Amino acid sequence: MSVFDAAKQAAQGLVQGVVQGAMEKLVPLAPDSWIPGGVPDPLIARKHGLIGKPVSRLDGVHKVSGTAAFAAEYRFDGMVYAALVYSTIPKGRIAAIDSAQAEAAPGVVLVMTHHNAPRLNPMPMFGSSPSAVGATDLPIMQDGVIHWNGQPVVCVLAETQEQADHAASLVHVTFDETPAVTSLAEAQANGVEQGQFMGAPLLDEVGDAEAAFAAAPHRVDQTYRTPRHNHNPIEPHAATLAWIGDRLVIHDASQMVTQQAQNMAQIFGLDPEQVHLTSPYVGGGFGSKGLWNHQVIGAAAAKLAGRPVRIALSREGVYRVVGGRAITQQRVAIGAKADGTFDALIHTGLSTMPPHGTMPEPFILGSQAMYGADTMLLKVEVGRMDTLANTFMRAPGEAVGTFALESAIDELADSLGIDPVELRIRNEPEKDPIKGTPFSSRHIVEAWRTGADRFGWADRPETPGSRRDGEWHVGMGCAMGTYPYYRMPGAEARITLTREGDTVRAKVEIAAAEMGMGTATTTAIVAAERLGLPLEQVDIAYGDSAIPGAIMAGGSQQTAAIGAAVIAAHNALVEELLKLAGNDSPLSGASADEVGSEAGGLARLDNPDAKETYVSILARAQRGDLSVTKAGSAPLETMHWSMHSYSALFCEVRVNAVTGEVRVSRFLGSFDCGRILNPKTALSQFRGGIIMGLGMALMEETQLDERNGRIANASMAEYHLPVHLDVPEIDVIWTDIPDPHAPMGAHGIGEIGITGVAAAVANAIYNATGKRIRDLPITLDKLL
C-alpha cells in the first residue's frame, strides 16, 4: 500500500538511529527454527534490533492530516445516499408500508422494502463455517417478519443524504405485534438452557465443587450483575459500495476483511472473487465492525437501483443495527481454608441472547485459568430474549466475568483478613486448572510484586472507609485479569522483494485489519527485523480482500497470526533465494535451515562471512522481483501449553461523601504478556483497554426498555463514555518476558487491558467507603 510512503518518510527520522544501531549488531537469523513446540522464534534472542523500541505509527501522518480515508469517505460517480426506517415493535409482522409520499419526495431514487428487495441467501452465521461471521442468519428484508425492535424495514435511496433522511421520515409503517420476551425475568421464567460457545458447552467441572463449597470453613457466595454495553466506536458503521459489472466493490469498516467479502459473496450468490472489499482504516471496532444488516441492505439497494450507494448509519442506527454486549447475572461462590487456599470455586450464571443468536456472553472464560482450586464449577446458562443479536465486545466473557470473580476474591480477602494481593498469589495454579496443561509463560506473581511496589500498595488503608481527605473518601483496590492467547488458522503472508537499483524493497501483504491497534507498524517492525532490512525499506499492505489468506482482528490474536504467517513466508523466501543464488554464490550448497537473513541478504549461520545480499542474488538471476505466499503453521502451541496474557491491576479512587461521585485518581496496570514488540503502541492498547474498563465500572449501560425491547439511550449523549476529565494518567508496566512458544515471544494485548478493571475500581470503592457494589455501573446513586 503506497499510502505509507509519505508516512514512512516522516517516521524515518524517528527510527533511523534505531535501525542503524540494529544493523551494527546483527547476527544471522535462522528462518525456520520456530516450530510450535520446538525451538523458540529466533527473533526472541535478538536484543538490539527494532523490536522493543518505541516506534511512532507509520500511518500517523495520514490520521493527523485528515487524509486517511474511512469507509464513508470513498466516492463513486453517480453515488446515492441511503436512509433506513426501523421497526418500532420487538416482534410481529409488517402490516402495511405506505411509501407514496416518500417516493414522490425530491431526489428519491428508490424505496426498498421486503416487497421489492432482491432475493438473498441468509447471512452465514458465526460458527456455521470457518469464514462465517454473521451474528445471525435471519432473512434481511426478505419477508415482513419482525425479530427485534429496531430491525431495518425500509431503505430509501436519494441523491443527497438530506433528501434520503427526509423521505425516510415520510414512510409510514404499521405492524401487527405478537407477544415478545423483552425482560430478563420473562426470559428466566421461560426456562434457560446450557450456553454453547465455539461449538462447546460453557461448562467446566473439576470434582464436586458444590459439596466442597458446603464443607469449606470460609465462604463467600454472592450475585453480581453487569448491564448491556455498546462498543461505540467513534466512527459509525458505514459502507460505500458499487456494482461494477458483475462485481461488488465495498469500501467497508471491517475487522474481518476477507471473511466479510466471502460472506457477502455467499449472500448475493457470487463467487468469492466477485466481491472486493477494502478497509484500510477503521475508526475503532472493539468487536463491532463486522457484517451486519446495513452492508447487505446497501448492496441490495444498489443492485436494485443500479446506482452506487453510501450507507452510513446514524449513531442511533448503530444502536438499532449493530449488537453489543449482553446482560449478565453471575454467582461466584468460593470456599476456602483459613490460609486462603481455595477448596471450591464456583462461577455460574445467566446471560441472554435472541432466538436467532449464537453467542451467550461467555463470562467464565477468565475463571478457567486464574486460580488453582481443589474443585471447580463454571457454567453459563442462557435465556432467550427478542432483541437484536448481541456480539463480541472487547474481551467477551472476561471483561464482565472478572468483575464478578475478582470482586468475590476481594470479599473473601476482606473476610479472612488476608491482603488481596497475597490471597491471589496463594492461589496461583501450577498448571492449567481445567486442561491440566503446563503454562507456557506465566509470570503473574512477578507482575503483582512489581506492580504493588510501584503503586505503593503497602499504603492501602487496612480498614474500609477509614481514610478521608476533606469530603472525599480515599481507597485502593486491586484485581487480576487473564486473556487467552489464540492463533486462528487461515493467515497467509505474501512477501515480495523488489530490486530498485542497488537496493531492495520488501512488501509484506497480509489480509489483516488495522483499527488503531498498531498492527501495521508492528508488522513492519517484525518483518524488517526478520528480513534483515531497515524499516524504511519495508511496506505493509492490509485491509483488502484481494490479499491472500484470512485474518481476523479479534481474540487478540492478529499479531500472533501475522507473525506465524510471516515466519512461514520468510522460510519460503529463503528457499527461493537459495535456488536463485545457485553455484556462483558464497551461499552455494547451503540449505534453507543453514542460512539466515542479515543486513539486507542471507548469510550462513555457521559462517556469517559467507553471505550475499538480496540485490546481488536477484541481479545475478536477472530478476527484478521475487514473491512468495505462505500460510502460517497450524496453531499447535495452544494444544501443548496453557497460554494467556495476564494483568495485575491497582486502582485508587476518591468517593465524595456528600454526592457519591467517584473519581479514579490513580491507576496502574502491571502486565505479563510476553515480549512487547512496540512499547509506544502497546502502551496505548493497554491504556485504551483500561479506560474502557473505567467506563464499564462507572458509567456505561445500554438501557433496554423492558416494556418494548427498544434501546432507550441510543445516543452518545445518553450512553456515557469516559471523557478526558474522567481519565487519570494511567501507569503501565510489563514484565517483557518472552514466551518461548509464541511467535516473537509475544502474547495478545488488545483485550487484556479491559479485563479486571471494573473489579479493581469496585474493590477500591469498597476500600474507600465500606460499600460493596455488585451491580455495574457504579453510579453515584448506589453510593448514597
Add this chain to the structure above:
Amino acid sequence: MSLFVNGAQVPAPTDPRVSLLDHLREGLHLTGTKKGCNQGACGACTVLVDGERILSCLALAVQFDGRQITTIEGLASEEGLHPLQAAFIEHDGFQCGYCTPGQICSAIGMAAEAQRGVPSHVTDDLGGTITLTREEIQERMSGNLCRCGAHNGIVEAIQAVLVEGVPA
C-alpha cells in the same frame, strides 16, 4: 454567498438544510472532519470558525457567509505539519485516528479561549490569567470523546505544544 475554507473561497450548498459538516464532507470532499454522532455529543466534527472551535454537525453551512473556516486539512503549512499534529504522532495521541482531527482543532480553539481568559468549570480565579494545567486541559477537552482511550497521549501532546512550547 461565499464561504472560505482553509483560505479558499468555496461554493455554498444549494440546499439550506445541509450542515457545515456534511457540506465539508460531501459537498467539498474535505473528509478530514469526522462525523461521530451528528448531534453535538462527540466533538469529532470540531472545526475552527474565525479561530473559534465549533461543532460543525450542529451548524448549517449557510450560516457562515463570509466567515473563515479552518479544518484539519488546513493546519499543515509549507514547512510541514502543525506542531500539534506532530505532537499527536510523537505522543501517540490516537489509535484509530477517527477522533483525531476534532481533538486537534479543538485543542487549537481551546488555546485561544484560554489566552482570552475564558474560565472553565475548574478555573479557580475567574478573573485571572488562565494557566493550562493538566486539569484545565482535561476539562476543556472533555467535549471531544475518544473511544480508543488515547486520552493520556492527547493531553501530553497538547501540554508539550501549548504549555511547554516544545514542538515535537
